Amino acid sequence: MANKRDYYEVLGVSKTATADEIKSAYRKLAMKYHPDRNPGDKAAEEKFKEAAEAYDVLHDAEKxxxxxxxxxxxFEGGAGGYGPGGMNMDDIFSMFGDLFGGRGGRGGFSGFGDFFGGGQGRPDPNAPERGDDMTFRLDIDFDEAIFGSERTLELTLPAQCEECHGTGAAPGSKRVACKTCGGRxxxxxxxxxxxxxxxxxxxxGEGTVIEKPCRKCRGSGHTERPQKIEIKIPAGVDDGSRLRLAGKGAGGLRGGPNGDLYVLLSVRKSEIFVRDGLELGVDIPVSPFVAALGGTVEVPTPEGAAQLKIPPGTPNGKLFRLRGKGVPSLRGGPAGDLTARIVVEVPANLDRRQRERFEELQRTLGAGNFPAAQALAQRAKTFFAHKEKLRK
Ligand SMILES: [Zn+2]
Ligand SMILES: [Zn+2]
Known part of the structure; x- marks a missing residue:
């Protein structure tokens, strides 16, 4: 995927290109690299596919x-992704049908008729049109994802123009046949x-134009409208979770319904926990004394501090599972677990007296107090002895 060209670059348009500019740029490329015009030219076919894929993404507001x-x-992985192979030719030709409409077949080149066609399949310019789906990315805190929260989104979305009800025509004005093309x-x-x-x-290509454009929306049928939208983030959402708010997207045209609004959640990392789905992990620093003698340690959980008893001789890295102390399930199932990992912390900043006590303690300890070190020393001894024998 790394060698994929930027879609804007493929179409030769700027990042701020309008839908019309994108459509027009794609039309030019599609015409230049159309297989009917470049029979047997594999490079042209690749360009043709590349342009189709770029257009497919850039013409759809959400994508x-x-x-x-x-x-x-x-678009990597998952449904609708462009894996190896991307769009096939059938997809591309069917996209042409939707885009350029019609089966007029009157083009100068065979095969071009389908997308320069006479226009019988053109959508009715007076029919209601559903608004675009919009996506809004929202950063939320780790604890909001676990407990859920309520947020107010303030965003500006294209809404159906109130003045002309999304027709784009000034009051009393209507759509008339285009004089340039005679309505064709x-x-x-x-x-x-x-x-x-x-x-x-x-x-x-619509065949009709607005006689007198609406002054408020300059004929587009849409006005930018700032909105406040209350959303409820359910407990247990994860990074990348998507909430759908039906009918809260861009306004439709000519009385058509609104599109949907998708809120894509991006969850900030916690400074305490690591999260993997419903599972949480936390490192618990423990003194060598508690690790050696056993004791009770405090483990932070999303619900508050929990007391964890650890047995005498608990080794560094030992894992303890706290059932149901992880993330609540979005689907109402059991919550995940929290795993506490013991990290033996060597005391720092010893004063002279403490140091002496450590030295005193050290003198009383022998190899038998450190079985892992003893086991390694024994294995190493055997290994070296074996090596000596091979060398002889
Ligand atoms: Zn208007
Ligand atoms: Zn025209």
């Missing part, structure tokens, strides 16, 4: 936001013997 945030990683959506271009159909630049 484009994900791509802007995460790059190609946004296409014009004849090129010169000499090469005459091809092109999408009408005046109406963008």
């Amino acid at each position: 484009r936001q994900r791509y802007d945030q995460f790059g190609h990683q946004a 959506g296409v014009i004849m271009g090129g010169g000499g013997f090469l005459r091809i159909q092109q999408t009408c630049p005046h109406c963008g």
Whole structure:
């Protein structure tokens, strides 16, 4: 995936390109590298596929936001990802059908008719249109993810223009046939013997234009509207969890319904716990005395401090499992566990007297007090003896 080109670069548009600019850039590339025009040219076919994939992502508001945030990683693995092979040719040609509409077949080149076509399949410009789905990335704290929380999102989303109800037309004005193309959506271009159909630049292929654009939205049908949206983050969400708020996305056009709003959660790391799904882990520093003599240690859990009894002779790195003290399950199942790992902490900042006591203690200890060190010494001795024998 690392060698994949940037989608904006593929289409030769800027990061702020409008939907129309993206569509137009893709149309040019698709025409240049169309297999009908480049028979047997593998390089052209690759370019053709690359452009289709870039367009597929950038023309979809939600996919484009994900791509802007995460790059190609946004689509790696999981459903809908572009794994090896990416889109197949059937997908691409079916996308053409949706994009350029029609089965007019009147193009100058065989096969081009489908996407420069006469326009019978063109969507009705007066039909209601559903708004785009939008994605909003929200950073939340570790404890919010575990206990759940309520947040108010303040965002500005395209909403259906109240003035024209999303038609883009000024009051009393309506859609009329485009004069440039006579309502066909296409014009004849090129010169000499090469005459091809092109999408009408005046109406963008729709065949109709607004007589007098709405002043408030300048004919787009949308206005930017700041909104406050209350959301409830359920307990147990994880980094990458996505909440769907139906009907809270971009406004529709001409009375069409709103799209959905997706809130993509990004959970900040905890300074105490490490999390893996429902499981939590925490390191518990323990003095050599408690580790040797046994005792009770305090373990932080999301619910508060828990007391953990450790037996005499507890080795460094020993794991203790605290059942149900992990993350609550989003789906109502049992909570995960919390694993406490004992980390023996060597005392620091000894004063003279403490040092003497340590030395005194040291003199009383023998090899038998350190069985691991003793075992290693024994194995090493055997190993060296064996080595000597081989050398002779
Ligand atoms: Zn308007
Ligand atoms: Zn036109």
